[in-house]
Amino acid sequence: MRDDVHPVSHAAAKRSNGLPAPAIQKSHERSETFGLRASLRPDYDILSETGLALKRExxxxxxxxxxxxxxxxxxxxxxxQSMIVLTNAEGxxxxxxxDDDFLHRAEKVALRPGANWAEDRQGTNAIGTSLAEGCAMVVHGDQHYLAANRFLTCSSVPILDPYGDLIGVLDVTGxxxxxxxxxxxxxxxxxxxxxxxxxxxxxRDVLQVSFHGRPEFLGTLMEGIIAFTDDGRFLSANRSAQFQxxxxxxxxxxxxxxxLFQISYTQLIDRLTHGVAPHLMLNLHNGAVVCARAQFRRTSLAQRHGVLDAERVAASQPVRANARQPAAGLSRLSDLDTGDACVSALIAKVRKVLGKDIPIxxxxxxxxxxxxxAxxxxxxxxxxxxxxxxxxxxSIPESLIESELFGYEDGAFTGARRKGAIGKLMQANGGTLFLDEIGDMPYSLQxxxxxxxxERMVTPLGAARAxxxxVSIICATHRNxxxxxxxNQFREDLYYRINGLAVRLPALRERxxxxxxxxxxxxxxxxxSGGRRPLSVAPDVMAAFGRHAWRGNCRQLANLLRTAAAMVEEDGEIRWEHLPDDFLDDVRGAAGGASVSSAMPGVPAADALATGGASAHDGARLQDVATSVVAMTLARYGGNVSAAARALGVSRNTIYRRMPTTERATTTDDD
Structure with a gap:
């Protein structure tokens, strides 16, 4: 033990106080490596009023x-005898x-605006240690590394922005x-x-879905919130949504x-515009049923879809930028060559230009x-x-795309981090930059x-030199x-610069x-899923796949198969009852409504189960069929009403209405 380390400091690090003692121990070890001396008063180095004003800005x-x-x-x-502290991402x-009297005591150890409480400045403390560990921390009394701070107990929680990045800490100290x-x-x-x-x-311009398993928690801190684009693409989710x-x-x-919710964008819009219930009932991808509210965050979108009670919120859209993450199993051109003539020809062209600095x-x-x-x-x-x-x-708002692509120096614009940020072009140095949806890049940035x-030179915002x-450039677009x-929406000179080799991926329905x-x-x-079982598709379902339009192409197919794979039985075969409701609705619509039941063995049309038919005679027979199907499906799923409802593509209320009286005592309504 070093001479300047207070004898109780490491003992304090071993106390639990509801905390993982190893986290405090590691923090003390880091503090020693920073060269801090526990018994001496540190140099607090308080920012000037001008510097603090800049950091607040x-x-x-x-x-x-x-x-x-x-x-x-x-x-x-x-x-x-306490205070509340807000810090930035650097502490x-x-x-x-x-309380005024406690604020005065805290100033003696520079627990005040303009002071930095990162671990390398203050040693073990809740603010700095929560930043270092990336989680909430309590540091109590003599668990602090510096003796001067041991009259404090601090509780700190990191604050994340909507994209999951740490932006600050909220601390309560007393x-x-x-x-x-x-x-x-x-x-x-x-x-x-x-x-x-x-x-x-x-x-902005997003659909926001709030949800919870219990309706009384909607509108509270416990509700999950997810934002989607106007066509149903995922943008972000709060912590409660991630937990649920x-x-x-x-x-x-x-x-x-x-x-995620087993409902198509079109179906959700329809339920919003025609529904009368105070909230929606949605199925999560894991089978849980939740109460939900959906609203458009701008009036223009709400009016477009006939939903008039939306709120107007000024905002920006998120940035999607991924470091290299090869898709396992589909990471080579040979993996993508699956027998379609158009795709094979495309891959053959691409192979001829590999390594020749020709943009694609x-x-x-x-x-x-x-x-x-790409x-x-x-x-x-x-x-x-x-x-x-x-x-x-x-996905990048015009106000941010320049900084995201080119990076910025310290203090170049509002929100800049302490040491600036490296742009995506420089991140891709020595590799490949993939500019997806290049047609949506603002004209001024082109x-x-x-x-x-x-020129192959980048000048970050606020920098004096390039x-x-x-980098190798690959661009993609769905636009013409x-x-x-x-x-005059896209620069011709940029088009010819990125159009070295132009290839077109065929739609899934064309393959x-x-x-x-x-x-x-x-x-x-x-x-x-751990390779526990091989998966396959029933022949009649595969035939329907071949007839389907696949408006969402491979992404739609992948999402459908992922959902179905989670629902299959031990034999691993995907059948009609394992498919999402929106796909079944599309198949029924293409086949002419209720008559599709003959093409989907064991799965009657949802409207037939719900209404019972058109005429009294036909209706009576159809009701008998529906009751029989419900009984068989309940038996198959061990009396689980929710599972049977999902398999048949109807609501649980419909199952209850069609349920044979003798079955009701043996059913359950959980997942």
Whole structure:
């Protein structure tokens, strides 16, 4: 033990106090490596008023949403010898409020705006240690590394922005003799309020779905919130939504509205415009049933869809930029060559230009696999060991796209991090930059991108000099760029710069290799589930796949198979009862309504189960059939009403109405 370490510090690190003792121990070890001396007063290095004002301006959004919550929290802990602190992502205190006498005591150890409480400055403390560990932390009394801070007990919770990035910390600090175990709970609730406020204003032109398993929790901190684009693509989810789905934000980004809630975008709009119930009942991808509300966050969208009670919120849309993440099992061009003549010809062309610094432009409908092809091109190229950075130009607001692509220096614009940020072009140095939906790039930014592609030099915002970059460019779009050029929406010079080799991915309905595509997707799903069983598709279902229009192309097929794979029995065969309701509705519609029941053995049309038919004679017979089908399905699912309802594509109320009286005593309504 070092001479300047207080004898009780490591002993304190071993106390639990509801905390993992190893976290405190690790923090003390880090503090020693920073060269801090526990017994000496540190150099606090307080920012000037001008410097603090700049930092507050750079964190304006965080401060605007946190300050009202801090005031509310202050009312709950008033006269408890404590204070509330807000920091940025580096541990710099932006604001503090609390009891005046305690604020005066705290100033003696520089627990005040303008001071930095990161671990390398203050040693073990709740603010710095929660930043280092990435989780909520309580540091009590002599668990602090610096002796000067041991009269404090601090409870800190990291604050995440709507995209999952850490942007600050909320801390409640008080005299260690008056610490209360509920303090951390209050801090966590306050952070959840801040994050939900940030979430509500982080997107524009979006559909927002709020949900919970119990209706009384809608509108509270406990509700999950997910934002989707106007066509049902996933944007982001708050912490409660991630918890209820049991999926991280990264995992949720692979889903859509349809795959998460088992309802298509069109069906949801229809239920919003024609429904009379106070809330919707939706099925989660894991089978749970939740109460939900859906609303458009801008009046223009609400009016477009006939939903008139929407709120108007000014906001920005999220950025999607991925580091290299090869899709397992489909990471090479050979993996994508599944027998379709058009795809084989496309791959043959691409192979001829690999490693020749020729830009590639991929066109095709949404969901045809443009990013998957770009990833395979990168992996097969001489740059395969370098980074693959994907940027969706349609998801980046015009105010942020320049900084995201080119990066920025410290203080270049509001919200800049302490040391600036490296742009996506520089992140892709030595590898491949994939610009998805290039047709949606703002016109004003196209000329700067063109200059970078010509000169291979990047000048970050606020920088005095350019930096050389070595990147291969692959672009993709579902738009007709030639038409956009004619309408002065896309620069002709940029078009010819990115159009070295132009290839078009065919829509799924145009391909002749559907069966092979399905087989490969099922192989991947089997691997994802631990390879416990092989998966297959029943012949009659595969025949329906061949007739389907697949408006969402490969993405729609992949989501459908993922859902079905989660519902199959031990034999691993996907049958009609395992398919999502929106797909069954499309099949019924294509086949002419209720008559499709003959094409879907064991699964009558949902409207036939619900209505009982048109005429009295036919209706009586159909009711008998419906009752029989319900009884068989209940037996198959062990009396589980929810599972039977999902299998038949009807509501649980319909199951109850058609349920034989003798069955009711043996049914359950859980998942």
């Amino acid at each position: 750079q964190n304006q959004t965080l401060c605007a949403h946190a300050m009202p919550v801090m005031e509310t929290l202050r009312e709950q802990i008033v006269n408890t 710099l205190i932006l604001h503090s409020i609390g 005299d260690h003799r008056s610490y209360h175990q509920h303090t951390m709970a209050l801090a966590k609730m306050s952070v959840q309020m801040i994050e939900n406020h940030l979430f509500s204003t982080a997107f 789905f049991g999926l991280s934000l990264a995992a949720l980004r692979t889903h859509t509205l349809s795959s 432009l991929i066109s095709g409908e949404t969901g045809t696999g443009k990013e998957l092809l 990833q395979a091109i990168h992996n097969d190229s001489p740059r395969g060991d370098g980074p693959f950075v994907a940027v969706n130009c349609a 000329v700067r991108l063109l200059r970078v592609l010509q 930096v050389p970059v070595d 760029l030639r038409e956009m050029i004619a309408q 002749s290799d559907l069966a092979v595509v399905v087989e490969k997707m099922l192989q991947w799903e089997s691997v994802e």
